[in-house]
Amino acid sequence: MGIRTLCISDIHVDINRSYPVMEALAEYAIQKEAECILIAGDICEDVYKVREHVQWLKKQTGVQVYYVPGNHDLWHTKESKVTTDEIYKLYCEDENCLCGKHVRVGKHIVLGDVGWYDYSFGSSEYTRKQYDSMEHGGRVWQDKYYNDWTVDNTGRNEWFLERMKGQFEKAAEYMQQKNDGEIQGIVVVTHMLPHRAFTVPVDDKPMWKFFNAFLGSEALGKLCEQYPVDYALCGHVHYRHEFTEKGIRYMCRCLNYASEWWGSKEIQTQIEQAAGFIEL
Numbered sequence: 625m626g627i628r629t630l631c632i633s634d635i636h637v638d639i640n641r642s643y644p645v646m647e648a649l650a651e652y653a654i655q656k657e658a659e660c661i662l663i664a665g666d667i668c669e670d671v672y673k674v675r676e677h678v679q680w681l682k683k684q685t686g687v688q689v690y691y692v693p694g695n696h697d698l699w700h701t702k703e704s705k706v707t708t709d710e711i712y713k714l715y716c717e718d719e720n721c722l723c724g725k726h727v728r729v730g731k732h733i734v735l736g737d738v739g740w741y742d743y744s745f746g747s748s749e750y751t752r753k754q755y756d757s758m759e760h761g762g763r764v765w766q767d768k769y770y771n772d773w774t775v776d777n778t779g780r781n782e783w784f785l786e787r788m789k790g791q792f793e794k795a796a797e798y799m800q801q802k803n804d805g806e807i808q809g810i811v812v813v814t815h816m817l818p819h820r821a822f823t824v825p826v827d828d829k830p831m832w833k834f835f836n837a838f839l840g841s842e843a844l845g846k847l848c849e850q851y852p853v854d855y856a857l858c859g860h861v862h863y864r865h866e867f868t869e870k871g872i873r874y875m876c877r878c879l880n881y882a883s884e885w886w887g888s889k890e891i892q893t894q895i896e897q898a899a900g901f902i903e904l
């Protein structure tokens with residue numbers, strides 16, 4: 625038996641403030657005897673609070689909690705003097721955050737980072753210039769206002785790919801040193817989507833032909849395929865989905881905004897439906 629690991633994303637503690645999200649998550653993890661928790665970003669729009677929430681969850685459940693920041697976790701207001709680089713650095717310094725490191729959980733190496741978007745999931749009917757504007761049909765992709773990396777999205781995506789390649793190489797090296805089969809594979813956690821199959825279907829939501837561009841990167845998935853990845857966890861798109869391709873189990877186990885919940889409005893039920901378990 626491996627380490628029973630609970631996977632979830634997009635818990636948006638602040639947007640879902642009418643619900644006891646953290647308490648319900650802790651309670652569910654304890655009830656299901658989770659031995660580790662992985663969160664694929666969008667926890668809360670304040671870096672200090674994100675770190676506190678994770679620390680609280682770790683203490684409350686008594687198990688290791690690892691996370692990557694999502695785009696919301698990186699936001700700052702227009703008035704604030706803090707830069708996205710400074711916020712990101714605060715995440716890198718947090719021992720529970722996966723940015724720039726790899727950790728061992730059971731028989732797996734877990735690594736991850738935010739990832740970014742390069743417009744590869746957007747429709748080819750729009751130009752690069754239109755995507756760079758991040759505006760369409762009177763709507764603006766909000767990262768444009770709250771994240772200064774958006775001045776060069778494709779450059780930032782390449783930066784993340786390069787950085788994650790470094791993490792993968794280190795993990796592969798570690799696996800080679802332990803070539804007695806002790807390590808079975810890699811778990812990669814990103815906020816952004818590594819696969820087109822997670823994007824929003826455009827048939828009844830044509831707006832997403834444009835906005836799918838800001839959900840992830842095809843190249844991220846291609847990078848994962850080059851390494852012995854068993855699981856690729858993501859968040860960001862608020863649609864729960866999972867599937868297996870080329871030996872990789874792709875999972876998006878998002879809680880989402882309460883306003884988007886289907887069926888039950890009970891936080892416990894939604895946590896239960898969002899959370900996925902893997903044995904590491």
Ligand SMILES: [Fe+2]
Binds near residue numbers: 634696860861862
């Ligand atoms: Fe989200």
Ligand SMILES: [Fe+2]
Binds near residue numbers: 694
């Ligand atoms: Fe997001």
